[in-house]
Amino acid sequence: MANFTVTIENTNEVFRTSDRNTVLEGMAALGRKGIPVGCSGGGCGVCKIEVLSGTYRKRVMSRAHISVEDEESHRVLACRIWATSDLRLKVIGKIQRSVSRGAPEAGAAQSPMPG
Amino acid sequence: MAMKGVLRPGHIQLRVLDLEESVKFYGDVLGLVETGRDKQGRVYFKAWDERDHNSVILRQADMAGVDFFAFKVDGKAALDKFDADLRAYGLATERIAAGELLETGERVRFELPTGHKIELYAEKTDVGNGMPYLNPEAWTPAAEHGIAPLRMDHALLYGPDIEKAQAILVDVLGFYLVEHVLLEDGKTDLAIWLSCSTKAHDLAFVRHAEPGKLHHIAFQLESWEKVLRAADIMAMNKVTIDIGPTRHGITRGTTIYAFDPSGNRFETYSGGYSSYPDWKPITWTIDEVGRGIFYHDRKLNDAFLSVVT
Ligand code: FES
Ligand SMILES: [Fe+2]
Numbered sequence: 001m002a003n004f005t006v007t008i009e010n011t012n013e014v015f016r017t018s019d020r021n022t023v024l025e026g027m028a029a030l031g032r033k034g035i036p037v038g039c040s041g042g043g044c045g046v047c048k049i050e051v052l053s054g055t056y057r058k059r060v061m062s063r064a065h066i067s068v069e070d071e072e073s074h075r076v077l078a079c080r081i082w083a084t085s086d087l088r089l090k091v092i093g094k095i096q097r098s099v100s101r102g103a104p105e106a107g108a109a110q111s112p113m114p115g
Numbered sequence: 116m117a118m119k120g121v122l123r124p125g126h127i128q129l130r131v132l133d134l135e136e137s138v139k140f141y142g143d144v145l146g147l148v149e150t151g152r153d154k155q156g157r158v159y160f161k162a163w164d165e166r167d168h169n170s171v172i173l174r175q176a177d178m179a180g181v182d183f184f185a186f187k188v189d190g191k192a193a194l195d196k197f198d199a200d201l202r203a204y205g206l207a208t209e210r211i212a213a214g215e216l217l218e219t220g221e222r223v224r225f226e227l228p229t230g231h232k233i234e235l236y237a238e239k240t241d242v243g244n245g246m247p248y249l250n251p252e253a254w255t256p257a258a259e260h261g262i263a264p265l266r267m268d269h270a271l272l273y274g275p276d277i278e279k280a281q282a283i284l285v286d287v288l289g290f291y292l293v294e295h296v297l298l299e300d301g302k303t304d305l306a307i308w309l310s311c312s313t314k315a316h317d318l319a320f321v322r323h324a325e326p327g328k329l330h331h332i333a334f335q336l337e338s339w340e341k342v343l344r345a346a347d348i349m350a351m352n353k354v355t356i357d358i359g360p361t362r363h364g365i366t367r368g369t370t371i372y373a374f375d376p377s378g379n380r381f382e383t384y385s386g387g388y389s390s391y392p393d394w395k396p397i398t399w400t401i402d403e404v405g406r407g408i409f410y411h412d413r414k415l416n417d418a419f420l421s422v423v424t
Pocket of ligand 1: 024036037038039040042043044045047048072074077078079080379
């Protein structure tokens with residue numbers, strides 16, 4: 001088992017993760033925050049990140065959230081990548097917290113979709 | 116009470132990112148029974164105690180989510196009548212030939228204003244629950260394989276215009292409103308729980324900007340103890356649990372929300388109350404929505420409103 005250091009640029013959060021956990025699992029297992037946690041299955045898109053430096057292994061991710069171009073530009077889902085070196089990353093995904101978002105008077109068509 | 120018209124949720128087709136991984140998950144962890152594969156490569160499952168050939172169909176795709184959700188109706192005459200009524204209401208319907216889904220008769224498909232494809236059908240082959248119709252036992256070994264729910268029970272869908280979907284389901288298909296959550300304005304619904312039976316819900320909606328989204332597909336268990344057993348099985352198999360075991364205030368079911376390997380949320384629940392079409396709906400205000408959704412925590416978790424596929 002190899003361990004790597006992950007740095008989240010937005011928050012300067014730093015945590016250690018092993019190559020046995022996805023980057024998202026590694027963060028969540030330590031009770032750390034920074035990347036939004038959703039389905040952990042590559043389907044919902046809330047954990048979208050951009051890897052700024054470092055290498056990783058990846059698995060299939062939903063094209064609803066990661067385009068081919070995203071994937072080539074290292075914009076990926078944190079729940080579908082495993083670090084193979086130290087990583088620096090930027091968080092892109094968002095969790096929507098407001099209940100009334102999406103109500104007709106709040107502009108139903110413009111509510112932000114994660115990723 | 117005689118059940119007429121729309122009888123119950125019948126099948127859901129889910130999109131998964133990795134078919135074989137998902138087949139293992141639905142078969143061995145959730146503990147559904149695999150009943151077939153078709154030429155398109157779709158894999159069919161049923162819960163052990165269901166009698167019709169399939170209730171969950173998996174399709175490999177490049178994004179997660181739901182393709183369609185279907186209800187069984189009480190015969191071909193009802194199917195034709197609902198088709199005509201939906202058209203008269205102004206909706207486009209599509210007939211899908213018998214056999215397009217394995218062991219399933221002709222389907223009538225239409226789209227709700229929430230962006231979800233709903234199907235009606237009258238026939239699906241009775242393959243039984245593994246026990247004879249004459250002098251059966253109480254359960255089979257399949258009842259202990261994995262989480263092993265009794266049935267696919269209901270779905271919660273996210274999309275816009277839920278009041279328009281409600282009107283179609285109530286006015287054309289005979290559903291009734293069981294519970295609802297009002298937004299700050301005291302008029303607009305954030306969420307609605309609808310029944311076509313004596314279950315507290317067969318289909319529910321939360322208002323959401325993006326159409327056609329799946330919040331969860333629910334599977335019924337026998338008891339609270341089985342819900343705890345499901346949580347243990349999830350832990351043993353590293354299934355991502357969203358929340359629970361806990362209870363819903365709305366419908367009063369005891370529950371776990373968790374995610375399949377593609378990030379589709381599913382629920383394993385038991386209990387909840389029986390409901391009747393003559394009952395008045397229960398209303399929740401937005402300031403109490405936390406208790407309505409998660410009765411013990413009394414607040415929504417971050418994932419409830421935004422994590423969907
Ligand atoms: S948490 Fe849902 S895609 Fe990563
Ligand atoms: Fe549910």
